[in-house]
Amino acid sequence: xxxxxxxxGRYPRTRENVIPLIDRHRDLPEIEGLGLPxxxxxxxxxxxxxxxxxxxxxxxxxxxxAFDPLTGVLTCEAGVLLSEILDLxxxxxxxxxxTPGTRFVTVGGAIANDVHGKNHHRAGTFGHHVIAFExxxxxxxxxxxxxxxxxxxxxxxxxxxxxxGIVVWATIQLRRxxxxxxxxxxxxxxxxxxxxxxxxxxxxxxxxxxxxxxCVARGASLxxxxxxxxxxxxxxxxxxxxxxxxxxxxxLTPPLSLVNRLSLKVFNTLYYHRQRRQVSxxxxxxxxxxxxxxxxxxxxxxxxxxxxxxxxxxxxxEAAEDAIRELIETISGSGLGSFLAVLKQFGERPSPGxxxxxxxxTTLALDFPNQGTTTFTLLDRLDAITxxxxxxxxxxxxxxxxxxxxxxxxxxxxSFRAFVDPGLSSSLWRRVAG
Ligand SMILES: Cc1cc2nc3c(=O)[nH]c(=O)nc-3n(C[C@H](O)[C@H](O)[C@H](O)COP(=O)(O)OP(=O)(O)OC[C@H]3O[C@@H](n4cnc5c(N)ncnc54)[C@H](O)[C@@H]3O)c2cc1C
Numbered sequence: 001x002x003x004x005x006x007x008x009g010r011y012p013r014t015r016e017n018v019i020p021l022i023d024r025h026r027d028l029p030e031i032e033g034l035g036l037p038x039x040x041x042x043x044x045x046x047x048x049x050x051x052x053x054x055x056x057x058x059x060x061x062x063x064x065x066a067f068d069p070l071t072g073v074l075t076c077e078a079g080v081l082l083s084e085i086l087d088l089x090x091x092x093x094x095x096x097x098x099t100p101g102t103r104f105v106t107v108g109g110a111i112a113n114d115v116h117g118k119n120h121h122r123a124g125t126f127g128h129h130v131i132a133f134e135x136x137x138x139x140x141x142x143x144x145x146x147x148x149x150x151x152x153x154x155x156x157x158x159x160x161x162x163x164x165g166i167v168v169w170a171t172i173q174l175r176r177x178x179x180x181x182x183x184x185x186x187x188x189x190x191x192x193x194x195x196x197x198x199x200x201x202x203x204x205x206x207x208x209x210x211x212x213x214x215c216v217a218r219g220a221s222l223x224x225x226x227x228x229x230x231x232x233x234x235x236x237x238x239x240x241x242x243x244x245x246x247x248x249x250x251x252l253t254p255p256l257s258l259v260n261r262l263s264l265k266v267f268n269t270l271y272y273h274r275q276r277r278q279v280s281x282x283x284x285x286x287x288x289x290x291x292x293x294x295x296x297x298x299x300x301x302x303x304x305x306x307x308x309x310x311x312x313x314x315x316x317x318e319a320a321e322d323a324i325r326e327l328i329e330t331i332s333g334s335g336l337g338s339f340l341a342v343l344k345q346f347g348e349r350p351s352p353g354x355x356x357x358x359x360x361x362t363t364l365a366l367d368f369p370n371q372g373t374t375t376f377t378l379l380d381r382l383d384a385i386t387x388x389x390x391x392x393x394x395x396x397x398x399x400x401x402x403x404x405x406x407x408x409x410x411x412x413x414x415s416f417r418a419f420v421d422p423g424l425s426s427s428l429w430r431r432v433a434g
Contacts (some may be wrong), residue, residue: 008300009044010307011370011399014051014427020060024077024168027140028056034425035138037162039109040081042102044310044367045399046427047113047161053425056166058108064088065169072174073131078108078167085174086286094174095232095286097129103291108167113396114159114356118208118230118290121347123175125358127158128349133170138423142168147352156419159353161395163429164419177232182208182289184230186280188272192223192325196362199345202229208289214268215341215366218332222325225343226275233283249297257304257369261335268339293340303369308338310397311379312365313386314346320362323389327364327382334378338367354412354419357394365397376400395428403434 006013018038019029028035036050038057048055061079068074072094074085082096083103089095100115109115114127123129132146135157143165145154157164189195195211202209206229213225293299300308315323324343331337342365351358368375379400386393392409393401407413413433420429 006041007045007048008042009309009399010300011309012046014049016050017054018057019054020057022060024061028136028138034423036424036426037108037166039106040104042105042109044397047395049427050425051427058106072176073171074174075169075171076107077169079106081106082110089174090180093177095177097173097175098123098126099290101291102294104294107170111158111167111170112160112162114351114353116358118210120358121203121345122207124349125351125356127352127356129173130158131171131173134168135165136168137165137421153419155352155354156416159351159356161355162426163421163424165421178235179233180286181233182230182284182286183233184228184282184284184289186275187227188275188278189227190224191221195223195227195343196321198227203345207231211343213341213343214272215328215331215337216265216268223328224272230289248295250299250301253301253305255304258302259338259369264337306370308367308369309375309399310365310367311382312363312394312397313391314359314361314363315386315389315391316361319389323385324362324364326385330381336368336375336378341366354416355410357392401432403432406432
């Protein structure tokens with residue numbers, strides 16, 4: 001099947017042959033050129049694209065293999081979505097150990113980007129909770145990998161951007177919950193310094209922390225926002241089934257991006273002032289807490305036909321406050337930016353993958369409409385700040401960083417190269433591996 005490649009940011013546009021994998025016991029089909037495993041294409045940039053090559057679509061590997069409701073150990077094929085795991089596990093008192101901000105990603109995609117969530121300071125990354133998986137190489141070799149067995153292959157594949165082989169199935173450890181509800185608080189904060197204080201005060205007592213920031217605010221209000229912190233609710237306060245969350249949709253792509261200087265200013269000001277009290281408390285279902293964006297189907301269309309780019313970086317603790325201030329000043333001065341700008345403190349736990357992105361420090365993420373050179377020039381300036389602070393940019397969100405920056409962000413690159421499957425490649429890899 002020929003198709004125009006579409007990642008979540010709808011940039012860049014590529015052309016690939018898409019071949020669905022149907023049977024986990026079968027070898028990979030013969031192809032011409034290079035292949036790449038594809039999950040649910042929820043990566044923003046070009047890490048899930050393979051221009052001119054083949055995508056092995058794994059969404060069709062969607063079977064559960066085993067689940068023990070006593071221990072929370074789950075084995076499933078790699079194309080199973082996190083949403084499907086939640087549907088199975090939550091009614092039995094289990095939850096994902098780590099979840100990104102959308103539940104529509106596959107287990108294989110979560111492993112290949114070693115994704116993180118709002119509990120990174122407690123739970124580390126998704127890879128920390130993977131017990132084992134099977135890796136299928138294009139040569140037909142199958143490797144059973146775990147932190148103990150074929151451990152170097154395990155470390156290369158977790159965060160390995162789909163380049164070491166196809167994860168066919170995986171076993172993960174879920175975490176216990178006593179209800180599908182969350183005890184959540186939202187704190188209004190007036191500037192960046194207050195974010196760091198709130199983070200420090202919250203990380204011990206709260207499993208989940210994250211902040212929305214107003215990326216347009218300047219001067220004394222630079223970095224103001226809303227800090228959200230939560231724990232799983234101890235008991236079930238409400239036994240009604242939660243209604244299906246998908247209520248809104250962007251039915252089509254507008255001819256121009258709806259995100260511009262004016263709409264940004266209006267939205268951010270209204271959103272910041274929407275919360276009148278300094279602190280608000282709520283008991284809420286896990287879906288709107290973890291996945292607010294999943295309730296608007298195709299929200300990525302609002303950036304218009306040219307799409308958008310996300311920039312997510314992490315800055316080590318010693319440089320974090322100064323570098324994040326400089327990044328936000330640069331962004332707010334540029335007039336570009338997004339409704340969704342997120343700040344979060346990562347924890348100390350070293351990530352399990354050679355190329356994992358998450359590391360100790362503060363992470364900033366936000367979207368930019370694709371305005372060609374204007375956007376790319378801004379991204380270059382942000383990269384210069386991140387690189388000089390010894391930080392890193394997240395490949396799962398990226399469609400722009402240079403090979404030089406990739407080398408400096410990922411010191412494990414040289415060790416990783418030995419594990420790359422010669423039959424696999426991606427648009428991102430050809431751009432950054434140099
Ligand atoms: C709204 C939104 C919020 C997000 N929030 C977060 C967040 O909070 N934290 C975070 O870390 N990420 C976040 N992401 C990014 C997302 O979690 C990752 O990009 C994830 O890897 C996407 O999974 P996927 O199944 O769509 O994989 P794809 O995007 O299709 O592929 C991602 C990578 O995985 C590889 N891959 C896919 N399947 C396999 C397989 N079976 N075997 C080997 N390699 C494979 C691909 O080759 C590619 O390199 C978010 C994305 C969106 C759209």
